[in-house]
Amino acid sequence: MRSALFISLLAAAPVIYSGCKGPRQPAQETPGDSTTVALPVDSVFNIVQEHTFQYFRDGAEPNSGMARERYHVDGDYPENDMNVVTTGGSGFGVMAILAGIERGYITRRQGFEQLQRIVQFLEKADRFHGAWPHWIYGDNGKVKPFGQKDNGGDLVETAFMVQGLLCVRQYFANGNEEEKQLAAQINKLWKEVDWSWYRNGKNVLYWHWSPEYEWEMNFAVTGYNECLIMYILAASSPTHGIPAEVYHEGWARNGQIKGNITAYGYTLTLSHNFAQQYGGPLFWSHYSFLGLDPHELKDRYADYWTHNTNHTLINRAWCVENPKGYKGYGANSWGLTASYSVNGYAAHAPGEQTDLGVISPTAAISSMPYTPEYSKQAMIHWYNDMGSKVFGKYGFYDAFSESNNWYPQRYLAIDQGPAVVMMENYRSGLLWKLFMSCPEVQAGLKKLGFTSPYIKN
Secondary structure (H helix, E strand, O other): OOOOOOOOOOOOOOOOOOOOOOOOOOOOOOOOOOOOOOOOHHHHHHHHHHHHHHHHOOOOOOOOOOOEOEEEOOOOOOOOOOOEEEHHHHHHHHHHHHHHHHHOOOOHHHHHHHHHHHHHHHHHOOOEOOEOOOEEEOOOOOEEOOOOOOOOEEHHHHHHHHHHHHHHHHHHOOOOHHHHHHHHHHHHHHHHOOHHHHHOOOOOEEOEEEOOOEOOOOOEEOOOOOOHHHHHHHHHOOOOOOOHHHHHHHHOHHHOOEEEEEEOOEEEEEOOOOOOOOOOOHHHHOHHHOOOOOOOOEOOOOEHHHHHHHHHHHHHHHHHHOOOOOOOOEOOEOOOOEEEEOOEEEEOOOOOOOOOOOEOHHHHHOOOOOOHHHHHHHHHHHHHHHHHHOEEOOEEOOOEEOOOOEOOOEEEHHHHHHHHHHHHHHHOOHHHHHHHOOHHHHHHHHHHOOEOOOOOO
8 A cells, every 4th residue: 555556455444443442532522513613723633643543542453452454434344354454554553652652642551561462463473584564464463465476574564663663662661671671572573674685685675575476576665755764774774784785776776866856846856756746645755754853864865854845845735726626625625645545545646647636634644744834724624624524533534535525434554653653743753753762773874874963973
């Protein structure tokens, strides 16, 4: 469910589990109710973050504690895989749990116990040279194939998980004895990921490896897309690290990753795969940067704060201009990214072929650090004016289309997670501070030629 693959509609379909609620339920204000006064920005912000967090708490798969791939309120499932969990979405979810502890949605003990259950599950779950698969059955830890030949390790999903786990390690590293033990378990898992194996003997990282089909997926990951974090973690690994040339020759394509396009007055200095004109779906500026702090983060190819902010502003400007004339687009309703679509699943983005009239709230909400006032403007409109059409028990639904009168009551883990995490990073920088405090990450960034205020000389 990522743009680099442009994958069609996924099949897992979990149902809700209500057995692990926090100490209090989210506030029960009714959005968009004509009998109530519209709520102010701060109140809506708090409600949205808390409800969205509950996807990873109240909605967690009970045995593993992991994030279910999806939840359909309307009960319309592609198939009845109620216990399928997602590796990448759960990586975002463990970061959301830390935010939930800090916000008081759950106690530290409750968060610790769920995270402990997740780590214990991951220790026993299927791994392939240290990497987890995209999907896992939450009841037994066995791989659920993402496709016929995609039935082994998924290094990108693993990177999203490790990004989150390292935040958890840092959060509990100086805690009580139980918490220190959890940090040690995470450290072991992190060291067991064989990033170098996924080079397949070349100066590039490959997305997949299968014990049955080996390298037949043949997906070498090159930039620019959402996968930067994979290369940074691979360079940072203390046990199975990659040399800098894998980043520069593989990911950066010997410098061909550099671009120079301007749209709506905003310039992108990286050439985005398949989306050079407008920059593509917004999750490319979210997934790698949930832990990786883009503030003053630079290498020979980009200033990542400026780049991500401009990517967001181009995306919004397209929606404001609305060249295809879709109903509902404008300054208070914008954001195109990969999500559910009217016909299945699509990597929505600015462009004649990729803008399908579908707004994905996670696009604007997860961009809160880059465009706080614009993101809040959209959030307030959706909550106060559109209400229960677009907002439910786990926050804003995944996507909607006013032009098609299409308002599905469905959620995806990979869209809910970035919203919680980026809202928290906007508020406190919590996940950025935790991830960037990792000495291995600082060393890896330095190896690759990055500069950042976190990197020690």
